[in-house]
Amino acid sequence: MSSLFGNILKGWTDYTKGIEEGGHHEYEHMWGMVIDLDKCTGCNACSVACYAENNIATVGEEKYVARQSMQWLRVERYFDEPDIDPGAIDDENAMQERGASFLPMMCQQCNAATCEPVCPVAATYHTPDGLNAQIYNRCIGSRYCANNCPYRLRVFNFYSYTDENGAWPEPMKQQLNPDISVREKGVMEKCTFCIQRINAAKDKAKMENRQVTEGEVKTACQQTCPTQAIMFGDLLNPESKVTQAWVRQQIKLGKYKQDRENPTLRGYRIFEELNTDPSVLYLERVREE
Amino acid sequence: MSEAALKHLSETQTKDIDENIAWAKINRDVLRSMENPRRGYWIAMAISVALFSVMIYAEVYQYIYGMGPALLNTSHMWDLYISTFVFWIGMSHSGTLLSAILHLVHADWRKPIYRFAEAMTTFSLMTAGIFPVIHLGRVWNFYWVMPYMTDRGIWPNFRSPLIWDAFAITTYLTSSVLFLYIGMIPDLAICRDNTTGWRKKLYTWLSLGWHGDDRQWRNFRITYLMIACFLIPLAVSVHSIVSMDFAMAIMPGWHVTTFPPYFVAGALYSGCAAIITLFILLRYFFKFEEYMTFPILDKVCKLTFVIAMVWSYLNLVEFASVWYGHDIPSKEVLLAKAYGPYAPFFWGMIAFGMFLPFALLSKWVRRNMKLLFVVSVLLNVGMWLERWMIVTPTLSMSYHPWGWNIMWPGWVEWAMVGGSFGWFGMLFLIFVKVFPCVSMYEVKEMVFHRKRTIYEDVDEMMVLHKGAPTAVEAGSTKNGGS
Numbered sequence: 001m002s003s004l005f006g007n008i009l010k011g012w013t014d015y016t017k018g019i020e021e022g023g024h025h026e027y028e029h030m031w032g033m034v035i036d037l038d039k040c041t042g043c044n045a046c047s048v049a050c051y052a053e054n055n056i057a058t059v060g061e062e063k064y065v066a067r068q069s070m071q072w073l074r075v076e077r078y079f080d081e082p083d084i085d086p087g088a089i090d091d092e093n094a095m096q097e098r099g100a101s102f103l104p105m106m107c108q109q110c111n112a113a114t115c116e117p118v119c120p121v122a123a124t125y126h127t128p129d130g131l132n133a134q135i136y137n138r139c140i141g142s143r144y145c146a147n148n149c150p151y152r153l154r155v156f157n158f159y160s161y162t163d164e165n166g167a168w169p170e171p172m173k174q175q176l177n178p179d180i181s182v183r184e185k186g187v188m189e190k191c192t193f194c195i196q197r198i199n200a201a202k203d204k205a206k207m208e209n210r211q212v213t214e215g216e217v218k219t220a221c222q223q224t225c226p227t228q229a230i231m232f233g234d235l236l237n238p239e240s241k242v243t244q245a246w247v248r249q250q251i252k253l254g255k256y257k258q259d260r261e262n263p264t265l266r267g268y269r270i271f272e273e274l275n276t277d278p279s280v281l282y283l284e285r286v287r288e289e
Numbered sequence: 290m291s292e293a294a295l296k297h298l299s300e301t302q303t304k305d306i307d308e309n310i311a312w313a314k315i316n317r318d319v320l321r322s323m324e325n326p327r328r329g330y331w332i333a334m335a336i337s338v339a340l341f342s343v344m345i346y347a348e349v350y351q352y353i354y355g356m357g358p359a360l361l362n363t364s365h366m367w368d369l370y371i372s373t374f375v376f377w378i379g380m381s382h383s384g385t386l387l388s389a390i391l392h393l394v395h396a397d398w399r400k401p402i403y404r405f406a407e408a409m410t411t412f413s414l415m416t417a418g419i420f421p422v423i424h425l426g427r428v429w430n431f432y433w434v435m436p437y438m439t440d441r442g443i444w445p446n447f448r449s450p451l452i453w454d455a456f457a458i459t460t461y462l463t464s465s466v467l468f469l470y471i472g473m474i475p476d477l478a479i480c481r482d483n484t485t486g487w488r489k490k491l492y493t494w495l496s497l498g499w500h501g502d503d504r505q506w507r508n509f510r511i512t513y514l515m516i517a518c519f520l521i522p523l524a525v526s527v528h529s530i531v532s533m534d535f536a537m538a539i540m541p542g543w544h545v546t547t548f549p550p551y552f553v554a555g556a557l558y559s560g561c562a563a564i565i566t567l568f569i570l571l572r573y574f575f576k577f578e579e580y581m582t583f584p585i586l587d588k589v590c591k592l593t594f595v596i597a598m599v600w601s602y603l604n605l606v607e608f609a610s611v612w613y614g615h616d617i618p619s620k621e622v623l624l625a626k627a628y629g630p631y632a633p634f635f636w637g638m639i640a641f642g643m644f645l646p647f648a649l650l651s652k653w654v655r656r657n658m659k660l661l662f663v664v665s666v667l668l669n670v671g672m673w674l675e676r677w678m679i680v681t682p683t684l685s686m687s688y689h690p691w692g693w694n695i696m697w698p699g700w701v702e703w704a705m706v707g708g709s710f711g712w713f714g715m716l717f718l719i720f721v722k723v724f725p726c727v728s729m730y731e732v733k734e735m736v737f738h739r740k741r742t743i744y745e746d747v748d749e750m751m752v753l754h755k756g757a758p759t760a761v762e763a764g765s766t767k768n769g770g771s
Contacts, residue, residue, distance in 0.1 A: 067362035141426015152692035186426025
């Protein structure tokens with residue numbers, strides 16, 4: 001009984017502390033990301049790397065058009081000039097001069113994730129690393145989490161892709177990443193911030209009896225980005241590049257409204273006002289006037 | 290009954306029930322309805338079984354190939370499965386309204402019609418319960434949502450509205466099955482005394498040795514009243530909890546505080562409309578003109594109209610609060626409902642749900658059985674559209690622009706929706722032939738009460754009771770009084 005109340009009281013202390021200090025207290029790590037949209041060229045290499053690293057099924061054109069793709073990381077295109085007729089997409093002169101803006105979107109690893117409380121079987125939960133984790137074996141596929149994700153960043157295995165006609169016909173099976181499972185139909189999945197790499201680095205550090213150092217973990221998208229638009233690191237480590245970027249941009253975790261001294265700073269978090277407290281910081285693209 | 294006789298009846302029938310009906314006739318009429326089915330019954334049964342078979346085929350197909358053929362996509366994860374689930378949960382509320390709430394307020398006109406309404410409650414819950422299971426990606430693991438003991442100590446997530454759903458529905462289903470069954474015991478005893486063969490065995494077993502003595506009646510009344518009292522808060526809470534599937538989410542158009550009362554009103558509304566539909570069908574096919582009378586139909590229609598107005602009001606409140614709340618995404622979803630790709634269905638819902646009920650005010654409509662049947666079916670079409678318009682436009686236009694898309698449900702989804710009606714129809718058709726769908730003992734009570742003004746003071750009542758049939762006869766006898 002005492003442990004029950006102890007847990008409740010501890011939960012309350014954690015909660016209040018989380019409000020005051022920004023959610024990441026008592027974590028071992030707090031993995032975060034910074035994406036500089038000014039550097040992003042929209043080449044989609046990050047997305048391809050993500051497919052290769054995480055055993056994501058390729059679904060083919062038909063299912064992609066039906067929006068049943070399994071993309072964990074997608075590069076979204078946005079056009080600034082909304083008066084262009086979308087029907088004239090083949091007409092080169094009609095395209096806007098400065099091209100599209102690109103927005104690479106992967107799971108934002110929200111600290112107040114909306115997907116977590118709604119899962120009936122607790123298949124998605126928060127790790128002490130500040131990650132929003134998904135347990136494939138536990139998932140029963142009610143898909144409530146995806147419905148409640150304002151970013152639409154959870155993808156569902158609408159079909160089975162593991163058989164001979166699936167995403168990996170025979171010799172292709174050889175290239176599956178052995179560090180991560182292949183998901184069956186009926187399971188929800190999403191970006192994990194390459195948790196297999198994080199765990200490998202943590203294990204190595206533990207064997208060598210030290211802390212995980214800055215730059216030791218690189219996500220597949222970060223590693224592949226030709227313009228180095230993606231930065232990844234531990235927000236609890238004051239030395240790390242991401243922490244410095246977050247401090248420079250005056251963005252704090254655990255807030256749905258930032259009180260920044262300098263309003264011209266480029267940093268923003270997507271849908272911060274919904275109080276999801278995402279861990280990915282975007283740096284706005286700067287256009288010439 | 291001929292056309293002319295029906296017309297005559299519609300003009301002369303002014304009382305809820307003719308208090309001079311002989312008790313033996315009541316028994317005879319109701320028992321007759323349970324006799325060997327005629328051709329129309331088998332046709333209806335064949336259609337229901339066919340629809341249900343299509344659903345089974347679709348489910349097997351979905352089990353093998355996954356959720357893809359339903360054409361669900363990354364934005365539209367629920368669509369018709371959950372909207373039809375909400376629809377069937379809604380259908381289940383009227384039975385409780387008629388049998389429990391009206392029982393408590395002593396509205397005795399409910400007595401000839403509450404049995405089939407209660408059966409409808411039970412069967413629509415059994416239909417609704419299918420949907421949260423079949424919509425699962427890994428349906429074979431559906432029992433993981435129940436908190437059962439495992440040696441791994443894994444529990445479901447008690448914060449999830451889907452878990453609350455599972456609890457609420459199973460509780461409601463158990464109690465409404467109990468309520469239906471307990472309210473039927475005296476009638477089952479009548480059936481036992483009048484049948485032979487397998488029916489006799491079944492009713493003997495089900496009537497639990499009822500022979501209608503004072504002690505049994507007393508215990509029966511108390512039990513019935515207690516379950517009625519238990520059921521009323523359940524009925525309200527079940528649909529409130531179903532609405533929390535949406536209200537607890539942060540999606541624009543779902544995150545609405547008025548959803549629980551709105552859903553409960555909508556549920557009572559569609560349930561009452563379904564009662565009118567079944568009322569007309571049973572009245573016509575079983576020739577229950579003397580029990581399911583026009584004045585009772587009038588009362589049900591008026592009740593439906595009032596609830597429809599409550600629902601319309603809450604609907605307008607929701608629109609107004611979204612509009613004046615000025616939350617941009619919610620407002621855009623509202624506008625997309627009215628002007629977007631789903632607009633025909635939205636306006637269909639408004640037309641059928643908000644304007645069509647005014648037809649119930651016309652006595653001409655209420656006397657015209659064919660027209661009233663169509664109206665009542667359309668009211669439920671409107672309510673089904675309402676549920677669809679809650680689920681799908683929000684998903685097609687949530688916060689993130691990348692997720693904006695329009696989808697049309699695949700054949701698997703339509704098969705499931707159609708099949709659910711087949712399953713419901715199948716259960717209901719079996720019910721009307723195996724169990725009395727008009728409560729014999731309560732109609733007798735009604736006749737008795739109306740004949741003798743029971744609400745006078747006690748002394749007078751005692752005088753009146755002299756010579757009246759005893760309770761034993763009222764419950765179970767071959768040749769009832771008179």
